[in-house]
Amino acid sequence: MESNSHARRMASVSVEQGAPAQTKPASSPRLSLILTLLVVAQFVVVLDFSIVQIALQTMRTELGISLADTQWIVSAYGLTFAGFLLLSGRASDLYGRRKLFSIGLVVFALSSLVGGLAPSEAVLIGARAVQGIGAAIASATGLSLLVVTFPEGRERNRALSIFAAVSSAAYAAGVILGGLLTATLGWRSIFFVNVPIGIVTAVMATRFLVESRGDLSQRRLDLPGALSVTAGLLILIYALTNAANQGLFSLLALAPLALSAVVLASFLVIEHKSSAPLMPLSFLRRGAIFSANALAMLTFAAMTAMLILLTIYLQQIQGYSALSAGLAFLPTALVFLFVGGYLSAKLVSRFGAKPVLFVGMTIMAAGFLLLDQLTVGTPYLTGLLPEMLVVSLGAALTYTAFYIAGLSGARKGEEGLASGLINTSMQVGGPIGLAIAVTIVGVVVAGLGGSVTPGAATVEGFRYAFLGGAVLSGMGIIFALLIRSPKTVVVPREPSLETPSP
Template sequence: MSNTTDLPAEEERVKRNVPPWVVLALVCMAQFMVVLDVSVVNVALPAIAADLKVEAEGLQWIVNAYVLTSAGFLLLGGRAADLFGRKLVFILGLVLFSVSSLVGGFADTPGVLIAARAVQGLGAAVLSPATLTILTTTFADGPMRARAIATWGAVGAAGGAAGSVVGGVLTDLVSWRWILLINVPIGAVAVAVALLALAESRDATRARRLDVTGAVLVTLGLTALEYGLVGTHDHGWGSARALVPMIVGALALAAFVLWQARFAAAPLMPLRIFRSRSVTGANLVQFLLGVAGFAVWYFLSLYMQNVLGYTAIQAGLAFIPHTTMIIIASKSTPRLVARFGFRPLLVVGALISASGFLWQAQITPGSGLVTGVLLPGMLITGGMGLTFAPIAMAATSGVSHDEAGLVSGVLNSSRQVGGSLGLAALATVSTTHTASLAAGTPAPAALTAGYALAFLVCAGVLLAAAAAVFALPRARA
């Protein structure tokens, strides 16, 4: 492996006559895959449940196995790319992601599928940070790098927006298995291009220390906590089946904090950053936003297919206005933040989303597409779109430039952790309420009542997020 630093990597790329657009296309393709696979499974969940006989409370693991491992190992993946070589780590991430997609695509039991999704999340945690660092070593500082990073960000946003549509098309026209199998040929081509086009580089000034223990502890803690939350549905909150995993999870998370504070030579999440009020407050708000943000896609996908009788394609297409609102709202934030500051915009965004969830909680089996899905959903996602840039600005406003990358990584992890744990709790609330209804209640009405209660809880969470914004210091971006 080369001991070159960032500048020689650019020189080596030029010597090999590799056009920079090839590198940009490669990393954007990889980032698109990573972001796409967060949302692509949502529309396919009913088909997966029918094929593999997955219970309603178990469906969330197909989403969260990916999200949890990605969140737990994301910071570790970013550091590994810097220390061991961006090209090496990028290819390793691609191979992990593609092989696990192959295994998941041929899974014949829920356990195999969930395990494959967990390894996919590990591949994503390794791959995603490497895509950005490769861009910064390929393009010199200035307008070209700015345009390349903007393109990378836009492609990532498009991956999230396209997930529901791609999932619906593949599920209806081929099989739900192709939402995973499609990654295999794309990954194989990307590996071949990476071997030929990428130049190796790493930060030779830093010791090769990775906080693997920290990553394992935080992932174990979150997984055990979620496993306990899921267990409350069948066994109750006071049962050993629920309490023991939650206690184990809490102890593992406490051990993680102690390890970071006292023993880690190269902490995964240096606790000193939380001395900043802006960092602590922003992560609290982001956690709460993540709880509601993940839930809207999950429960609306189930509602449209299980209650309204939509096909997977129809459900995917119905999400296009939601994703359009996210794009429109997020594009408007720079001007709004410059005029009003990030605190007012975060409060307004959270309140708009909360009002959308309150409206969404009024759904019935007879609700139509416009008033039952589109209008409340566009309020929810429009409000969410207003928060994306301001929360990142809020988090980094109180830290030095050198720590902005670390803070951004922690903020992203907070969103994913909030989304995964929130989805576990909300799925339990929803299925428990559905099961509690009288035996004579028609299935569509019982399911709708469960989904509506989850949306109502989300509205309360977003009201709490709006209140938590006031923990942030007053500042203008």
């Protein structure tokens, strides 16, 4: 009896508005399967950010790619991923979340196949760009499907914590799996592994997920808004990628940064005047949405910079192999899995998002201040690992909390918009953090000149960059204090599910 009651509380209410539907009670095993599908999809799309990095040298050798062009194997994916998130999320509200989720996975799988078969640099980079579009569609719609499947409160918090924890751990897992696959089966296998996962998940999604969409009276996509925000985000990520490689004050960074500002400003004007905007500007003022997205951007900015800089530190300064450097991040991945996947959701359900965000950002700031003690010879186990774990603990608490806060203000029919926006904030935050960190390191190294060894100069630059991470975390503390934390109450209700089409 208690099990049936629990299943009813966990049920989805994601029936298409205005359409008749067959109904049946939801079951806990079925919801577990749905969550598994969504988590698997998110895992593989995040995994692909890092899984290729370990194989870049092998790709360069086999395909004859120059060092300067190698970055685009990674950047092409991140560029289209971030650029199409907001559009994908909003389109899923209008045209069907399950449909777009499956389409995204198929696009991701087929472009992975092309990448694995790529005979040249151009084909590989093109496949990575298309792969990023598929990943954006799957990621934004996957998160919105989670929101409409699990009712707001304890059940959704728990599902979001698992989703966020797996997303966070996937980056470290990508480095490890990339090393293993490249060493045993070759670099093409890192793309081929996505194909069966993407196709099987897409097929199962059409069988087990419930189709849902927002208000059927609002089926018109704001095309000028969609084009302007997608173009603006693409140009912004391109500029930040150049900033990370050429320097923040280089012409290749400043020119597209200025252009992106103009295009994104035009997006705001379009949305203000539109009768059916892609993103109503009032949406950002609702509840905790603005502060949660700011926290997502700041957290990802700080964490991305730490992960990249410490990967360079372990390999170039301390002489770790690529695989050993990946394994060095395994403890941090476990922190995200256990703290982010279990503890954070319980704390948010008990105390609300605001105190959890405040504590998480404070712990992150403390961890970055500890990393300021880094030296060329810092031992991993007794010096570096404890500091990495402190930062990861704070981030793990924060990730789940800003997901919950950022989605709590979405009204029915806006789940895709909220999901696309929080994902976009995260993906934009990463390049911002990396661009800032690389600029800081470059300024410090140039200032030291030949007064110290190149390794010592680089580590000194890293220390200042970690202070930058502490500043970003400190800004996060301010947003955490300002956030309006809605009280979430689990209300028992008798739900209904639309029977999925066979």
